[in-house]
Amino acid sequence: MRAAVLHEIGQEKLEVLDDVEAVGFGPGKVKLRIRATGLCHSDVSAMSGVLPQPAPFIPGHEGAGEVVDVGDGVTGLSAGDRVLVCWLPACGDCPSCKRGQTHLCLAGFMNAGTPNFKRPGGDVFGFAGTGTFTEEVVVGAGCAVPIPDDVPFEIAALIGCGVTTGLGAAINTAQVEAGSSVAVIGCGGVGISTIQGARVQGAAQIVAVDPVASRREAALRFGATEAVDPGELADAKQRITGGEGFDYVFEVVGKSATARTAYENTRRGGTLCVVGAGAMDDTFQVNMFELFFDEKRILPSMYGGGDVLRSYERAIALWRAGRIDLESMITHRVRLDGINDALDQMRTGEALRTCIEL
Ligand SMILES: [Zn+2]
Numbered sequence: 598m599r600a601a602v603l604h605e606i607g608q609e610k611l612e613v614l615d616d617v618e619a620v621g622f623g624p625g626k627v628k629l630r631i632r633a634t635g636l637c638h639s640d641v642s643a644m645s646g647v648l649p650q651p652a653p654f655i656p657g658h659e660g661a662g663e664v665v666d667v668g669d670g671v672t673g674l675s676a677g678d679r680v681l682v683c684w685l686p687a688c689g690d691c692p693s694c695k696r697g698q699t700h701l702c703l704a705g706f707m708n709a710g711t712p713n714f715k716r717p718g719g720d721v722f723g724f725a726g727t728g729t730f731t732e733e734v735v736v737g738a739g740c741a742v743p744i745p746d747d748v749p750f751e752i753a754a755l756i757g758c759g760v761t762t763g764l765g766a767a768i769n770t771a772q773v774e775a776g777s778s779v780a781v782i783g784c785g786g787v788g789i790s791t792i793q794g795a796r797v798q799g800a801a802q803i804v805a806v807d808p809v810a811s812r813r814e815a816a817l818r819f820g821a822t823e824a825v826d827p828g829e830l831a832d833a834k835q836r837i838t839g840g841e842g843f844d845y846v847f848e849v850v851g852k853s854a855t856a857r858t859a860y861e862n863t864r865r866g867g868t869l870c871v872v873g874a875g876a877m878d879d880t881f882q883v884n885m886f887e888l889f890f891d892e893k894r895i896l897p898s899m900y901g902g903g904d905v906l907r908s909y910e911r912a913i914a915l916w917r918a919g920r921i922d923l924e925s926m927i928t929h930r931v932r933l934d935g936i937n938d939a940l941d942q943m944r945t946g947e948a949l950r951t952c953i954e955l
């Protein structure tokens with residue numbers, strides 16, 4: 598079958614091959630036929646080595662499709678079911694799951710070290726134990742979450758990562774208050790979802806911050822009240838907050854430099870919410886005086902920071918009610934052959950989300 602493979606970490610292009618096989622099917626597993634998958638910035642970060650991932654590997658973790666086959670012991674799923682791919686499945690049994698923080702469950706990461714593809718040349722890993730830039734994939738049953746019939750695959754795919762991450766940061770983690778001031782640094786798919794989450798929560802001002810003009814324009818369509826280049830943020834802070842700083846600043850880039858900018862633009866007693874996925878050798882620094890004296894709350898938010906299945910349901914409910922716009926987030930569509938063009942658009946910041954149809 599066809600799949601897009603990265604041979605070595607650090608390579609910029611994927612090779613679309615037709616000699617890949619999905620392996621590992623058995624008890625507790627399901628085989629999926631992927632129908633749509635989004636290109637998330639974490640795919641690019643794993644390719645470049647910012648996020649840890651063994652190679653060769655098949656990127657993609659934001660997907661949706663149909664169940665082809667169900668292994669022994671799997672309940673609640675059968676062939677033909679429409680599902681989205683959850684890259685962080687909850688085991689239901691560990692201390693994090695029992696606390697309701699299923700987004701912190703590490704059980705699913707156990708799968709990430711086991712290759713779930715192979716080629717004549719040898720084993721191939723799937724990104725984070727999934728790998729959706731492919732026609733078929735074998736995943737743990739917890740990675741396949743049924744979706745209602747009215748949710749198209751391309752919308753379900755977005756909910757599988759970017760939308761859940763961004764909405765959840767605003768709703769679950771930061772719990773943005775009605776009437777508050779918000780700045781969102783980094784306005785790709787996750788940043789746009791954060792903006793939509795802040796709007797749903799009733800923020801009065803939402804400032805989108807991004808160096809790319811097309812993203813700033815997009816942010817305004819999704820609910821930002823203004824959009825500025827990073828160089829204009831200090832002015833916006835002065836104008837909107839009287840220089841005090843924003844009630845909430847979301848860092849959706851994953852770099853210490855932008856996290857520091859976010860920290861400095863958060864008001865005393867306000868909230869810095871870190872949503873971007875960064876590198877292990879990139880250190881964020883705060884001095885002990887400011888940490889104590891300014892009482893800014895630093896809240897990291899991984900995968901929406903709450904019960905993952907509940908977050909999916911909420912995203913679907915908000916989308917159905919027309920309170921969030923997911924269709925317009927898909928700015929590009931390609932077939933698998935166009936994956937390298939899509940990667941380039943992601944790197945230049947041109948695309949909010951590219952949907953790859955399989
Ligand atoms: Zn668990």
Ligand SMILES: [Zn+2]
Nearest residue numbers: 637639758759
């Ligand atoms: Zn992602």
